[in-house]
Amino acid sequence: MANTTRGFGYWAVVVLSALMALFGLPILAGGLWLITLGGSWYYAFAGLGLVVSAYFLFRQSVVGVWVYLLTFVGTLIWALWEAGFNGWAQVPRLVAPTVVLALVLLTIPALRSRFTMPRATFAAAAVGVLALGASMMVLTSVRETSLFAQETTPPMLEAPVAPTQQLDAVPAEPVAPPVQYALQETGVDWPAYGGTQHAARFSPLDQITPENVGNLEKIWEFRTGDLPDGDEAYGNQNTPIKIGNRLFLCSALNKVSALDAATGTEFWTYDPQVSIDAIGYNATCRGLAYYETPGAAQTDMCATRVIMQTLDARLIALDTQTGQLCPDFGNGGIVNLMEGIGDSAPGFYSPTSPPTVVRNIAIVGSQVKDGQTREAPSGVIRGYNAETGALEWAWDMVRPDAPNPLPEGEIYTPGTPNMWTIASGDDELGLVYMPLGNSAVDYWGGDRSPEENEYSTAIVALDVTDGSVRWFYQTVHYDIWDYDLGAQGTLADFPTENGPVAALILPTKQGQFFIFDRATGEPLVEIEERSAPQGGVEPENLSPTQPFVVDFPSQLKPDIEEKNMWGMTPLDQLWCRIQFRQASYEGRYTPPTTDVPWIQYPGYNGGSDWGGVAVDSGRNILVSNYNDTPNYNRLIPREDIDALGIVPIGHPDHATGNSHSGISPQALTPYGIEVNAGWRVPFTGMLCKEPPYGGIMAIDMATKQVLWDKPFGSARKNGPFGIPSMLPFDIGTPNNGGTAITATGLIFVAATTDDLIRAISTETGETLWQAELPAGGQATPIIYEAEGRQIVVINAGGHNFMETPIGDYFIAYALPGVGS
Numbered sequence: 075m076a077n078t079t080r081g082f083g084y085w086a087v088v089v090l091s092a093l094m095a096l097f098g099l100p101i102l103a104g105g106l107w108l109i110t111l112g113g114s115w116y117y118a119f120a121g122l123g124l125v126v127s128a129y130f131l132f133r134q135s136v137v138g139v140w141v142y143l144l145t146f147v148g149t150l151i152w153a154l155w156e157a158g159f160n161g162w163a164q165v166p167r168l169v170a171p172t173v174v175l176a177l178v179l180l181t182i183p184a185l186r187s188r189f190t191m192p193r194a195t196f197a198a199a200a201v202g203v204l205a206l207g208a209s210m211m212v213l214t215s216v217r218e219t220s221l222f223a224q225e226t227t228p229p230m231l232e233a234p235v236a237p238t239q240q241l242d243a244v245p246a247e248p249v250a251p252p253v254q255y256a257l258q259e260t261g262v263d264w265p266a267y268g269g270t271q272h273a274a275r276f277s278p279l280d281q282i283t284p285e286n287v288g289n290l291e292k293i294w295e296f297r298t299g300d301l302p303d304g305d306e307a308y309g310n311q312n313t314p315i316k317i318g319n320r321l322f323l324c325s326a327l328n329k330v331s332a333l334d335a336a337t338g339t340e341f342w343t344y345d346p347q348v349s350i351d352a353i354g355y356n357a358t359c360r361g362l363a364y365y366e367t368p369g370a371a372q373t374d375m376c377a378t379r380v381i382m383q384t385l386d387a388r389l390i391a392l393d394t395q396t397g398q399l400c401p402d403f404g405n406g407g408i409v410n411l412m413e414g415i416g417d418s419a420p421g422f423y424s425p426t427s428p429p430t431v432v433r434n435i436a437i438v439g440s441q442v443k444d445g446q447t448r449e450a451p452s453g454v455i456r457g458y459n460a461e462t463g464a465l466e467w468a469w470d471m472v473r474p475d476a477p478n479p480l481p482e483g484e485i486y487t488p489g490t491p492n493m494w495t496i497a498s499g500d501d502e503l504g505l506v507y508m509p510l511g512n513s514a515v516d517y518w519g520g521d522r523s524p525e526e527n528e529y530s531t532a533i534v535a536l537d538v539t540d541g542s543v544r545w546f547y548q549t550v551h552y553d554i555w556d557y558d559l560g561a562q563g564t565l566a567d568f569p570t571e572n573g574p575v576a577a578l579i580l581p582t583k584q585g586q587f588f589i590f591d592r593a594t595g596e597p598l599v600e601i602e603e604r605s606a607p608q609g610g611v612e613p614e615n616l617s618p619t620q621p622f623v624v625d626f627p628s629q630l631k632p633d634i635e636e637k638n639m640w641g642m643t644p645l646d647q648l649w650c651r652i653q654f655r656q657a658s659y660e661g662r663y664t665p666p667t668t669d670v671p672w673i674q675y676p677g678y679n680g681g682s683d684w685g686g687v688a689v690d691s692g693r694n695i696l697v698s699n700y701n702d703t704p705n706y707n708r709l710i711p712r713e714d715i716d717a718l719g720i721v722p723i724g725h726p727d728h729a730t731g732n733s734h735s736g737i738s739p740q741a742l743t744p745y746g747i748e749v750n751a752g753w754r755v756p757f758t759g760m761l762c763k764e765p766p767y768g769g770i771m772a773i774d775m776a777t778k779q780v781l782w783d784k785p786f787g788s789a790r791k792n793g794p795f796g797i798p799s800m801l802p803f804d805i806g807t808p809n810n811g812g813t814a815i816t817a818t819g820l821i822f823v824a825a826t827t828d829d830l831i832r833a834i835s836t837e838t839g840e841t842l843w844q845a846e847l848p849a850g851g852q853a854t855p856i857i858y859e860a861e862g863r864q865i866v867v868i869n870a871g872g873h874n875f876m877e878t879p880i881g882d883y884f885i886a887y888a889l890p891g892v893g894s
Contacts, residue, residue: 083184084134090177091131091138097645098124104648111655113636116152117648120145120171127178136185142178146171156637162765162805166640166647255433255501256366264316264856267361267428268686271499272565275688275814277857281864282889283818287833287843290887293865294338298325298882300357308880309356309852310871311426311684311811315364316858317378320394323884324359326871328384330392336860336893338886342397352386354424354443356874359385360496360684361428363436364394365460376400381436381460383425387411389438389458404463411438414468415451416485419724423451427684429458430506432499435538436460437506439493442514444556445738445747446722448521450514452485453492457506457541467541471525474543487523489514491530495684496562498578503593505535505544507565507578511558512550515740516678517666517709517747519554520612531557533580533588535595545595549582551617554666556678557583561686568598569694569776579689581682581698584662585629586622587773600625610665610672611709611745620663627773627780629682629700633661634675640764642794646755650762653706653753668709668745675763677705677751685812685825685854689775695836697813697821699770699786702806704763706750715739715746751875752808758794766806768826770813772836782839787826796877810876812854814866822866824851827878831855831868831887845887850878863893 102121109115123145130138149171157163258270261278269275282290302308314323321335327348332341350357363381370377378394389411391403399407415423422443429436435457442450455469470476472487480486491510499506512530513522522530532548550557561581568577568589578592589598603619610616636654641647658664659673666672680701687698710718715737721728722741737748753762761767766785774781785806792807793799811825819836824847831851833843850872857866866887872880 083181087131087134087181087184090181091128094124094128094131094142094174097643098122098128101644101648104645104652108648108652108655111652113651113655114156116149117644117651120149120644123148124174131178131181131185134185136182139178139182139185142175146175160764163638163640166643170643253368253434255368260857262859263318264314264858265364266315266430267313267363267496267854268498268562268564269814269856271430271432271501273496273498273562273686274564274566274691275686275812275854276690276816277814278817279857279859279864280816280818281859281892282816282820282833282866284820284835284837284842286889287820289889290833290843290845290866291890292845292885293888294886296323296331296333296338296340296884298323298329298331298884300325300327300329300882302357302880303350306350307353307356307874308871309358309850309873309875310869310882311358311360311853311873312869312871312884313361313854314856314867314869314884315362315380316856316860317364317394319860321858321867322362322364322380322394323869324362324382325882326357326359328359328382330362330380330382330390330397332394332397333884334860335858335865336863338884344392344397344399346384346388346390348385349420351420352384352424354385354421354426354441357385358426358871360426363429363431365391365431365434365436367461368434376402379403379460381429381431383411383427383429383438383440385424385426386420387415387423387425387440389429389436389463391460391463402462409458409463409465411440411456414454414480414484414486416488418451419728422446422723427494427496430497430499431460432506432538433501433504434460435466435506437497437499437508437536437538439495439497439508441494442492443723444516445740446514446724447739447741448489448514448743449741450489451492452487453490453511453513454486455493455508455536455541457536457538469536469541469543471529472523490523490526491532491558494558495560496686498563498565499538500565500576500592504538505592506538507563507592508534508536509559509561509563509580510534512553512556515743515747516556516558517554517707518612518740518743518745519552520615520743527552531559533559533563533578533590535592547588547590547595547597549580549586549588549621550584551620552615554612554616555663555674558678559583560683562684564687564689565592566689567691570598579687579696581687581700583678583681583683584676585631585681585700585702587626587628587687587696587698588621588623589626599623606663607660607665610667613665616665626778627771629698629702629769629771630662631676631702634659634673634704634763638764639762641755641760641762642758646758646760649755650753653762657706666707666709666745666747668711671706671708671748673704673753674707675704676701677703677753678749679703679751679808679810683810685810688813688815688821690815690817690836692817693819693836694774694776695781695815696773696775697770697815697836698773699768699809699811699813699823699825701768701808701810703752703761703767703808706753706762708748709745710737710748712744712746720746759796760794766804768806768809770821770823770834770839772839781837784839788828788830791828791878808876810852810873814855814857816857822855822857822868824853824855824868824870826851827876829870829878831866847881847885848879848883849881850876852876852878861893863888
């Protein structure tokens with residue numbers, strides 16, 4: 075009898091009881107802590123139930139089973155009351171407790187009692203419990219999409235105050251271009267980053283349809299050879315351009331290649347020899363600009379050219395036929411963009427986006443590394459002659475009348491808002507539309523100039539003839555949240571009661587769509603100024619209101635609550651709940667704080683980023699993928715930053731690193747900044763907010779109704795500790811990269827962290843085709859025709875911040891058996 079008592083069953087129960095106590099004690103302690111913070115009482119009772127159950131199981135008593143059964147029933151009731159039938163929300167609430175329940179049931183035959191049910195019956199019961207739990211997860215996740223769609227209407231924050239118009243520049247009459255420049259059109263070609271400089275990302279081609287898209291196959295692959303040798307930050311996000319029979323692309327370190335658009339065969343490659351020291355946030359070349367000299371013979375050298383900004387701040391023009399530098403452009407084909415910027419450490423001023431060519435002017439901005447110092451390189455916008463490389467004008471918002479060129483030794487105003495993303499343009503109006511960021515150092519603004527406070531996080535329309543401001547609109551007042559405008563504005567006809575109006579559609583990181591008459595800047599949607607939270611470390615500077623679009627759909631979700639915290643188990647969900655209760659959170663625009671962390675929702679990657687939107691003007695449909703993640707931030711006092719030895723780039727003691735993670739110095743201000751991007755759980759790396767973390771939606775612009783809104787991205791490459799789960803369920807992942815839309819009602823998009831490219835129905839949002847990529851697809855695909863064949867191309871370059879595999883691939887897809 076003693077041997078039976080001390081056999082395998084006995085020790086299995088002991089081990090299980092020890093594990094239950096190991097998890098139960100911190101859940102009990104954390105639950106009590108959460109109660110003191112004003113949070114849920116559930117965890118204290120659940121932890122107590124685990125500990126008591128563990129005690130009786132250790133004593134080999136069936137009472138431990140009954141205690142756990144009561145704990146589980148209470149958990150089930152609480153979980154359904156708090157999260158309903160939301161499958162992903164129930165993962166931390168029910169999966170681990172269900173597994174424990176199955177194990178507890180398996181202990182019954184080994185316990186000292188008079189309970190005599192056969193072992194096989196207990197095993198079957200345990201398996202049944204697990205199967206029931208798994209089935210509930212699958213079935214409830216089906217309802218998630220409808221629940222997700224119901225959350226797209228933002229709540230009213232407070233009673234709205236009177237709207238404030240932000241049009242402070244008097245629009246001038248458009249001046250017709252003196253020369254007829256080449257008309258950009260998509261279809262056979264894709265001549266600009268966004269399709270054209272209007273950035274609608276629309277193709278009229280109709281060979282690929284919803285009925286045959288499932289037959290798409292890979293027809294060629296090209297590799298640039300640009301891959302990291304060590305721990306360099308790579309993440310190429312290139313969208314090629316296609317003109318004639320050639321496809322032009324650039325690699326992570328700015329190698330430009332011309333390929334046969336039909337076969338992927340390489341014609342030429344130009345290597346500008348960019349050093350890895352020039353990498354700022356990451357090594358990327360988002361795209362190239364194309365320019366055709368009016369009246370030039372096609373056989374002339376550089377009659378057609380591609381123009382690129384490099385990571386080391388050069389503007390380079392190349393002949394499209396030969397790949398040679400254009401000798402009449404700048405200094406032998408190269409313009410030094412560091413002129414007027416001053417001394418700057420490599421990687422501090424690091425352009426990653428293509429110029430935008432309007433008429434004969436190539437307009438350039440630059441990425442400036444975030445969070446370093448107030449004395450960062452200037453955000454000046456410059457317009458260069460696309461044929462000669464001569465500087466035609468420079469818009470320095472603090473010194474708009476500064477001489478051109480600057481006197482020797484002078485520089486453009488440091489620290490002003492920059493344009494790191496892509497501008498759009500209108501040749502007829504002679505306007506370029508620039509989405510601006512905020513001033514250097516994102517989370518404190520006490521010494522910003524009046525001009526910085528006026529133009530930060532604004533869309534600014536400049537006249538390309540002289541660089542003067544035609545109109546502008548500020549989407550965030552006194553931005554201290556890094557809500558810079560990352561998306562390229564889209565120029566499209568917007569339906570109104572008085573007919574279609576030539577509009578600019580501007581998506582934002584807050585998930586709103588600001589829509590303007592692109593000639594005058596007059597809003598075409600109703601915008602209200604709503605009361606915003608006050609307080610933080612500089613309450614005297616905060617704007618009392620922020621603008622909200624009220625009569626057009628948005629990607630805004632309801633404010634997060636404690637019940638929205640997530641994790642893989644009750645333990646990490648409890649950790650996130652405690653963090654939520656410890657933080658300052660008053661909804662959108664919660665002011666930055668230093669005594670406690672604050673929650674920023676959406677975070678700086680939330681809403682629309684540089685992927686922008688796609689518009690089918692024929693159907694009046696706008697398509698947008700977006701992120702839905704918070705950040706968990708804290709301002710760090712200067713003395714603590716100094717004690718930690720954290721210094722900005724360019725300082726002799728600076729250790730290269732990523733300013734978008736950990737702590738950034740924000741030198742010459744009272745505070746550094748600690749950013750937990752996405753608000754991740756320590757150790758497991760999971761996110762604290764429950765899924766979805768990203769979505770994709772379609773909006774009928776005529777009716778201003780959401781056609782559909784769905785989680786975007788599967789869980790197959792996501793999991794705790796960075797281990798891919800390979801689960802095919804749509805969890806809605808973070809995503810970067812845009813969509814391309816066709817006249818046949820198809821959306822082509824990659825962007826997600828599951829390394830897939832998809833074709834989605836514009837009408838229903840259903841995925842009709844998908845293919846696995848060899849690396850992350852954080853780029854926007856293009857669509858064109860070559861040799862009678864409609865082709866889709868995507869850059870699978872990966873992304874260091876998105877933690878997708880890094881690659882150097884360009885992959886083309888087409889239907890089999892078509893074309894010449």
